[in-house]
Amino acid sequence: MSEKIVTAAVLVIGDEILSGRTKDRNIGYIAEYLAGIGVDLREARVVPDVEEEIVAALNALRARYDYVFTTGGIGPTHDDITADAVAKAFGLPIDEDPRALALMRERYKGGELNPARRRMARMPVGAALVDNPVSPPPGFRVGNVIVMAGVPAVMQAMLDTAAKSIDTGTKMTVATIDAGAIPEGRYAEALGAIAAGDRETIIGSYPSYADGTFRNQIVVRGRDPARVEATRAAVEAMLADIRDARSR
Amino acid sequence: MSEKIVTAAVLVIGDEILSGRTKDRNIGYIAEYLAGIGVDLREARVVPDVEEEIVAALNALRARYDYVFTTGGIGPTHDDITADAVAKAFGLPIDEDPRALALMRERYKGGELNPARRRMARMPVGAALVDNPVSPPPGFRVGNVIVMAGVPAVMQAMLDTAAKSIDTGTKMTVATIDAGAIPEGRYAEALGAIAAGDRETIIGSYPSYADGTFRNQIVVRGRDPARVEATRAAVEAMLADIRDARSR
Known part of the structure; x- marks a missing residue:
């Protein structure tokens, strides 16, 4: 591509x-x-x-x-x-x-x-x-x-x-994954491992704070839609594992 | 001072x-x-x-x-x-x-x-x-x-x-004057003359736009409250002159 x-x-x-x-x-x-x-x-x-x-x-x-x-x-x-x-x-x-x-x-x-x-x-x-x-x-x-x-x-x-008069490039594909109330510190290590596995996609973790609680979103960005999708799926699977571990 | x-x-x-x-x-x-x-x-x-x-x-x-x-x-x-x-x-x-x-x-x-x-x-x-x-x-x-x-x-x-642990200076005194719907271009020359008369106070003219009209505010800032007040008065007088000229 x-x-x-x-x-x-x-x-x-x-x-x-x-x-x-x-x-x-x-x-x-x-x-x-x-x-x-x-x-x-x-x-x-x-x-x-x-x-x-x-x-x-x-x-x-x-x-x-x-x-x-x-x-x-x-x-x-x-x-x-x-x-x-x-x-x-x-x-x-x-x-x-x-x-x-x-x-x-x-x-x-x-x-x-x-x-x-x-x-x-x-x-x-x-x-x-x-x-x-x-x-x-x-x-x-x-x-x-x-x-x-x-x-x-x-x-x-x-x-x-x-x-209208400027040159434009390949758009970033962006996937936003809601981590809800899972704390950043709980998924940080696993997310870092996913990020280290594909240097072409950029993964950001963004907390917001309201009414005394943090809620987090994970954003995956990259110019290759297939790689963004693969990383998104890996992040979703990682979060599902954490949710499973908590409900056990 | x-x-x-x-x-x-x-x-x-x-x-x-x-x-x-x-x-x-x-x-x-x-x-x-x-x-x-x-x-x-x-x-x-x-x-x-x-x-x-x-x-x-x-x-x-x-x-x-x-x-x-x-x-x-x-x-x-x-x-x-x-x-x-x-x-x-x-x-x-x-x-x-x-x-x-x-x-x-x-x-x-x-x-x-x-x-x-x-x-x-x-x-x-x-x-x-x-x-x-x-x-x-x-x-x-x-x-x-x-x-x-x-x-x-x-x-x-x-x-x-x-x-709490940083050094602080003399606060700016700020005067905000509402020019309402008088266009910036109408008072710009007179305002520039006031600004040129006192380089220690800073005068800004700030338009905002809503519902198809511009409204303007003039802001006077400086560390000497007396000079800010004098400039504020000069700006008010200038705007009053423009309003008078219009209503004549």
């Missing part, structure tokens, strides 16, 4: 996440979305609205992964500095993009397109537009970096557009 | 966040918690359960910030590799900690303390324990790195314990 791997990182830009004011919902959304189209999210970072921090993170991530998706910092206010940071990271000049400006002229009525809003047409020279069906200014893409809004509804619409 | 700045980063360790299976709730919780005790969260990263990734992120972050809080990867299963990664990052040996083991011996009954669970007593030699009132195994601290569980309820309990 020929497997293709495409990787990505998310860069969340915004003081509001680091100050605790806003709870990020974009990392989780993008993670799930990319998994669904066959792109592996390998890393996420949150940085403040500070140009050198954004530039450093962008350059680290874009060199390492096939794609970088940024969220935040593309509005009309003084704290929106993402476009300038992306231009600086790529060593590109930044200018008002005539296509973006034309779009915004259509979408803003009367005198609405003031200088602050016009700033949102500024992007690194050579950028491709990422359409925004929710509000007037578009996102953009430069090289492997896709620049999106921070507001979840706008980001999600832009991601739908951007996803 | 003498201001003291203490900084931190969060390192979330776990494939389940990057695959989209689990939505992280720890970054937002820690961000808000640290802001409340006078610690500035400056960066957050999410990395997979891969030792060299964890080590690289730890070494980048611990060199740069006063504290690093990690979440995840300290359970009994094969995918829990945080303790080993932390030991490697510090170049320390790892071994069963006698205090941790004693605690776990008290807390696990009968034959429950099997080899998989005993693994949770392994930590870098010289680590301090971070008490865990929710489940038997403790977290730990090495140098400026505080290692906590990934399950939110357990992480939160460990953070309460860990916070």
